[in-house]
Amino acid sequence: MAKQILLIEDEPNIIEAISFILSRDGWDVATHANGETAMDAIARHAPDVLVLDVMLPGRSGYEILQDVRGRAETAHIPVLMLTARGQKKDRETADRLGVTRFMTKPFSNAEVLSALREITGAA
Amino acid sequence: MGFNLLIVVSLAYVVLLFLVAFWGDARARSGRGGWLRSPIVYTLSLSIYCTAWTFYGAVGYAARSGLEFVTIYLGPTLVMVGWWWVLRKLVRIGRAQRITSIADLISSRYGKSNLLGVIVTLLAVIGTTPYIALQLQSVVLSYDVFAGHSSVDGGESANPEATAFWIAVGLAAFTVLFGTRNLDANERHHGVVTAIALEAVVKLVALLAVGIFVVWGVGGGPGDIARTIEASPIAIWDIQTGRWVTMLFLAAAAFLTLPRMFQVLVVENVEENQLATASWAFPLYMFLMSLFVIPIAVVGLATLPEGSNPDLFVLTVPLHYERSGLAMLTFLGGFSSATSMVIVASIALSTMVSNHIVMPIWLSARSGGAAMSGDVRHVVLVARRVSIAGVLVLGWLYYRMSGGGEALAAIGLISFAGVSQVLPAMIGGLFWRGATRVGAALGLSIGFAIWAYALFLPSFGDAGIISAKVLAEGPFGVGWLRPQAFFNISGLDPVVHAIFWSMTFNILAFVIGSILSFPRPVERLQGAQFVNVFEHSGTAQGWTHGAAESEDLLVMAQRIMGAREAQELFQAETARQGREGYLPDTTPDFLRSLERELSGSVGAATAHAMVSQIVGRASVSVDDLMAVADETQQILEYSNQLETKSEELTRTMRQLSEANEKLTALSIQKDAFLSQISHELRTPMTSIRAFSEILKEGGMEDDQTRKYSSIIQDEAIRLTRLLDDLLDLSVLEAGQVTLNIQSGNLSDVIERAVSAAASGDGRGIEIKRSRAREDIGIETDTDRLAQVFINLIANARKYCDADAPVLKISVGGEGQMLEIDFVDNGSGIPKASQSMIFEKFSRLTDQQKAGGAGLGLAICREIMDKLGGSVTYLPGQGGAAFRVTLPR
Incomplete structure (x- = not known):
């Protein structure tokens, strides 16, 4: 059974690109574009892995990450964080909040795929 | 009788x-003594x-x-x-x-x-x-x-x-x-x-x-x-x-x-x-x-x-x-x-x-100087x-x-x-600036002594302090010292005699003493103040009690106490006098309390000098400066000075910490700005890179290839526009922009902006204008003005959410400023956001729809500032409404 992935991202073009790449690679991709309702979406989808943007309308990716790690039912979900804010501080914040992997945009498609495989333990 | x-x-x-x-x-006390000045x-x-x-x-x-x-x-x-x-x-x-x-x-x-x-x-x-x-x-x-x-x-x-x-x-x-x-x-x-x-x-x-x-x-x-x-x-x-x-x-x-x-x-x-x-x-x-x-x-x-x-x-x-x-x-x-x-x-x-x-x-x-209060x-x-x-x-x-027997004269x-x-x-x-204390003391005492000896004491009569014998033969028989015949020059009227000799010796002693002695610094200073009094004291005079004086006092107090404290003090006093505003009558009570307040900062003597300089219209007198100098000699004042010093230090520290806070805020602002720019640049690049990689791998349908290619194209355009805006803004903000001022007609500029904005993306919007009212000659940088108009029209096209969007452009304004209003029929901008729309990267809706980096209004604001006008949000107009003002 294909692993389920939830992409939380608000840029339509980026959603389109990532969805395309991941679907082609065999993932079951769900997307959500709003920060405020992201936690509901996560609870609903119960994904195997989370791809999280930082700058989202409503709530930031950091806040969502904090909630994910703070709830027993979601604390175990591996999170790949993608951000266009390239400062050192951002990586540190993400690390502190318990991110599984942190990547800066723009990324290479191959890197995203291999990172996702790594953190989900898929071969 | x-x-x-x-x-x-x-x-x-x-x-x-x-x-x-x-x-x-x-x-005089009640201030109605104007005629006393007669x-x-x-x-x-x-x-x-x-x-x-x-x-x-x-x-x-x-x-x-x-x-x-x-x-x-x-x-x-x-x-x-x-x-x-x-x-x-x-x-x-x-x-x-x-x-x-x-x-x-x-x-x-x-x-x-x-x-x-x-x-x-x-x-x-x-x-x-x-x-x-x-x-x-x-x-x-x-x-x-x-x-x-x-x-x-x-x-x-x-x-x-x-x-x-x-x-x-x-x-x-x-x-x-x-x-x-x-x-x-x-x-x-x-x-x-x-x-x-x-x-x-x-x-x-x-x-x-x-x-x-x-x-x-x-x-x-x-x-x-x-x-x-x-x-x-x-x-x-x-x-x-x-x-x-x-x-x-x-x-x-x-x-x-x-x-x-x-x-x-x-x-x-x-x-x-x-x-x-x-x-x-x-x-x-x-x-x-x-x-x-x-x-x-x-x-x-x-x-x-x-x-x-x-x-x-x-x-x-x-x-x-x-x-x-x-x-x-x-x-x-x-x-x-x-x-x-x-x-x-x-x-x-x-x-x-x-x-x-x-x-x-x-x-x-009572040598305990400190006790004197x-x-x-x-x-x-x-x-x-x-x-x-x-x-x-x-x-x-x-x-x-x-x-009572003497003749009166x-x-x-x-x-x-x-x-x-x-x-x-x-x-x-x-x-004579060269006149010194020693000279004056010598001249005065010698003149005084001769006067007493030659005129005053003999006036008590023969039986008085100077006996007839001394008058006739001189003291101890020294003839040339006879009180009314110095140097044996007799026959002069006693008054003429006394005046002649006392003045001669007085002046001689004064001049010689002054030349031979060396003035102390205080004497030099005072001498200069006296001899050159007209250069030092200006021309203003009189005790005028008016608002101008009160205003001067306020200006001075603000410098010394800080603007807020001074304004509070003046406002409180004005209120106490039963009026409103910041300019109380300069009553003696108020002047005293003001002096007290000021002396906390600059010392009593200086405070007095400063207040009297304004109220008395006199120059800061050397007397007052001397008083400041004298104060340092007194232990009492020494502590006063220390207090002043420590207050100065506190003030400096406060200024430093304020400066520090400002720097910190600036640094935070700069970080946020860099993060924003990074985000704005990386986001389109992310799409471009991802889709290029996808396209490079090949094997896709034609439609899909076309779609992805056009996304790449759009994002590249978006990037270029962002860079253009950033450069434009940085030039405007740095004040390096050279305006190309020319004569034009407002109607033409609006016309140009409307047609330029029409070619951009977004929905069509109906534009209502009154060309007759627009027919106004203007003297400004018409290209920059058009840029502002284009931005406002483009925003209306992008954001107006009415079913049949309409943008009304109207021209008005009385006096010096022209007012050009851009009002659409959408739902407008929420009150909470109105204050931030002119900030950089402030986009209210999601980005794709906006299609810009959120720099447009910031640029408009900078441009209008440079043109001597402004662009503001006009609340309460139904839809989103912006007012551009421009000097006529």
Whole structure:
């Protein structure tokens, strides 16, 4: 059974690109574009892995990450964080909040795929 | 007419004077004393130059010495007319340096030397005491004349000593009451000056009345009197040049140096321009005073019995003709002359004695300098009052000692000669920067000593301090030291002799002493302030109480206390006065409290200097700077300085921490900005890279390839636009933009913007305009203006969420500014967001829809700022509404 992935991202073009790449690679991709309702979406989808943007309308990716790690039912979900804010501080914040992997945009498609495989333990 | 009636009349007159003085004080205190600034009042107050000596004595003088009496009037006239510029300088210095007396002037000029203050004070007291005695004597004599007349019809005989005593007591009471009301040296004695002015009128009217009576009542008119004069010895034109010159000099010098003259001339001067009027009005006053002197003298000599005292002709002629009403007026005139002189002289002397003798002794007696705080004012007050009493007691004692037998004029001349010793140090101090304390002290003491030895002491008579033997043979038989024949030059008039030698040695000692000695720094500073007073003190003058002054105070207070604190203080005071705003009336209470507030920051002396600079319109006087310097010498003030220093440090620390906060905020802002830019650049690049990689791998449908290619294209355009905007904004913000100002028509610019915006993305929008109203010529950078319009129209196209979007562009605005409003029919911008839409990267909706980086309005704001206008959000218009203003 294909692993389920939830992409939380608000840029339509980026959603389109990532969805395309991941679907082609065999993932079951769900997307959500709003920060405020992201936690509901996560609870609903119960994904195997989370791809999280930082700058989202409503709530930031950091806040969502904090909630994910703070709830027993979601604390175990591996999170790949993608951000266009390239400062050192951002990586540190993400690390502190318990991110599984942190990547800066723009990324290479191959890197995203291999990172996702790594953190989900898929071969 | 009974003696009792005389007593009643003079008491009534005294009560009137009290009331007038009281009224004058009250008017001045309540700020309604505008008329006190009248040059006429000032001129009249100068008339204390004409004492009982001139009132009664001039006629006696004329009867004895012919026309020589004129010199007494000519001297001051010469000063007033010819030395007007000296007086102006004196008055300016007096105001600028807040001089309290002539002793203070000399002391202050020569580096605040108290030694000089003491010398001048002693000189003034010794020189003035006989003069006060003279006034007492004249009043007593005039009483006696009345008493003598009335004794015929059984009136009681008067006891002259008792009369003199009670007059002295009454004068002391008046002077203490109105002369020591205020302590501040700067305060003027409005009540006293008012009373003096009234007395000046009384004495002039009295003398003129007697003169008119003599010419038209006794004599047969001017022609007749002229013939009588021709026939009398007075008309013999016998001018001894030396004596005339000496008399002129004495009268002129005395006018400048007499303590009482200095008091009214300089200390009581309210406005400098009073002097301009006085320079002609006072000579006129003296001319009128002297007009009938000779007729009265001639008629008196002709009609009164042989041996009548000519000093009393003014009184005895009317009495002789049984004109008791006129005699009473004359008596009051003489009484006025005497009392006004005594009052002002004792105020002047008491100020000197208390400031230069009593206070220094009191201060050194209680060496615990730190303890001197609240009770100083009380001590000064008591010192002044005791000094007034002391001066009058001295005068009374002198009157008793001298027995009242001297001819009036002689005492007057001796006094004049004494106080004129101050002249060299005074004039030298005003015009010669090289004059020093040592020179002044030497000149003053030597002149003073010669005067005392050659003129003053011999005046007590043969049986007095200087024996007839010394007078004839010199001290210890040294002939060339004979008091009235120095260097064996005998035959000179004693007054001429004393003046010549005392002035010669005085000036020599002053000049030589000044040249040979080295001035202390304080003397240098003071010397410069005095000599160059017109350069230092500017032109403004007068105590104006207005909003401008209040505003100046506020400006100054803001500088020292900080804007908010100062505004609060001023606002609180204004509210306390029952008004609104920041400009209270500058009441003394408020000035005091302001000074207190300011002194916390800059020290008491400086605060006082600053406030008085604005309120008093005087320059920051060296006196005040000196006070600051003196303060450092005192332990009390040392701690004060430390306090000031620590306050300064606190202030600096506060400024530093404020600066630090600002820097931190700036740094945070910069970080946020960089993050934003990074995000804005990386986001499109992410799409571009991802889709390029996908396309590169190939194997896709044509549609998909086309779709992805066009995404790449769009994102590339978006990136370019972002970079353009960023560059544009940074150029605008750095102020490096060069505007291309040209004439244009508003309608054309809007037209251009509408068609440019139509080609952009977004939905179509209907644009409503009123071309007629747009037809306005403008002078601006039309390209930049069009850029702003394009932005606003594009925003409306992008964000207007109405079903049938309409944008209304209307032109209006009154006056200097044009107003161009862009109002759409969408749901508008929420109130919470209105304040941030002009900030960089502030996009309210999601990014794709916006298609920009959120820099548009920030750029518009910068552009309009550069064009001298503005762009603002107009709330409450239904849809989103922006107003562009532009100078016409």
